Amino acid sequence: MKIEMLTDVLSREHEIARTHLATVADALGRGKTKGIPELLRFLDEDMPLHRRKEEEALFPALARDPSVAGGPIRCMLADHEREKHLVESLRQAVESSDLKAVLDRGVALVELLTAHIQKEENVLFPYADQALKGLERAQVRSAFEAIGTFCPPTVEKAL
Numbered sequence: 631m632k633i634e635m636l637t638d639v640l641s642r643e644h645e646i647a648r649t650h651l652a653t654v655a656d657a658l659g660r661g662k663t664k665g666i667p668e669l670l671r672f673l674d675e676d677m678p679l680h681r682r683k684e685e686e687a688l689f690p691a692l693a694r695d696p697s698v699a700g701g702p703i704r705c706m707l708a709d710h711e712r713e714k715h716l717v718e719s720l721r722q723a724v725e726s727s728d729l730k731a732v733l734d735r736g737v738a739l740v741e742l743l744t745a746h747i748q749k750e751e752n753v754l755f756p757y758a759d760q761a762l763k764g765l766e767r768a769q770v771r772s773a774f775e776a777i778g779t780f781c782p783p784t785v786e787k788a789l
Contacts, residue, residue, distance in 0.1 A: 636767055637755035639774055640688070642781045643680045644747045647672070655740045663732050666724060669739075673717050676780035681710055687773035691766055692758055702754050709746040716742060 650669045657664035689706065693699035716739040723731035762770060 635755075635759045636762060636771060637688075637758050639779050639781065640680065640683060640755065641751060643677075643779060644751060646781065647677065647680075647743065647747065651740050651743055654736060655744075658733055658736050658740065661733065663724075663729070663736070666720070666732065666736055669736075670717065670721060670724070673713075679778055679780055682777050683774050683779075685710070686777065687770045688758060691762055691770050692754070695761065698757065702749070702757075706746070706750065706754065709742060709749075712742055713739070713746070 650672050653665035654669050689703050693703050720735040723735050
């Protein structure tokens with residue numbers, strides 16, 4: 631059985647997010663809005679589970695280290711707030727059929743989420759996988775499981 635890193639479920643969720651973002655980025659680059667309704671649905675219905683795992687379990691555990699609490703965690707939380715505002719602004723632009731605003735806000739949202747995912751994958755998650763040990767790691771994993779995921783279960787091949 632494969633031993634999973636603590637942040638693997640978050641990375642799998644990021645992969646699903648990247649698929650949505652790629653579809654929207656491609657369309658926006660051509661001045662189209664394909665994928666925007668699906669992205670909004672995904673951000674409204676699926677990503678709250680992801681943010682909860684981060685904000686309720688991972689970030690508080692990592693914030694016990696003041697150097698992480700003051701920099702990376704604060705940055706991630708600020709990104710989450712900016713994402714919420716951009717999603718609402720994009721939704722309003724869609725509802726008012728303002729194509730220019732949809733394109734502008736869509737691009738801003740894709741750029742924010744792409745950069746946010748990169749920061750987590752390249753900085754925060756490797757740190758978490760290294761720093762959280764023993765009981766602390768078990769508590770974070772337990773919280774992740776209690777919150778749940780929108781990822782389909784993985785199938786491991788027996789060796």
